[in-house]
Amino acid sequence: MTTATVTSKGQITIPAQIREALHVGTGDRVEFVQIEPGRYEFIAATRSVTELKGMFGKHGKTVSIEDMNAAIAARGASAR
Template sequence: MTTATVTGKGQITIPAQIRAALHVGTGDRVEFVEIEPGRYEFIAATRSLSELKGMFKKPSKSISIQDMNAAIAARGVSAK
């Protein structure tokens, strides 16, 4: 088990072996996801664009910019 110490400012240093395993470095973001009360999962929140490829299906039909703008406008009116 790897441990870290919390500083007076609430900061921790992620041990090198954990940073390497998660492929995180300076400036990268991480997320803390609550799994159950008192238990969290630590997840690297940065991904390269190439990792996102194939995550979403291609739309079944194409939509024009005008149609998108009309849908946004209609939603805006109904939100007021």
């Protein structure tokens, strides 16, 4: 198991073999995702947002701002 030490500033150095495996370098972002209380997953956030294109299929009907506002107003009125 690979370990790292937390500094007094709350920083850690990611060991070289982990950086290489995750393909992260200087300036890259990482995410800490809670799996369960006390357990986190460390994920490299290096993918470009353009890689999401097409992930969710084709979009449906286009809705105007006016239609959205009307739907919000109708839902708000029914909640009272």
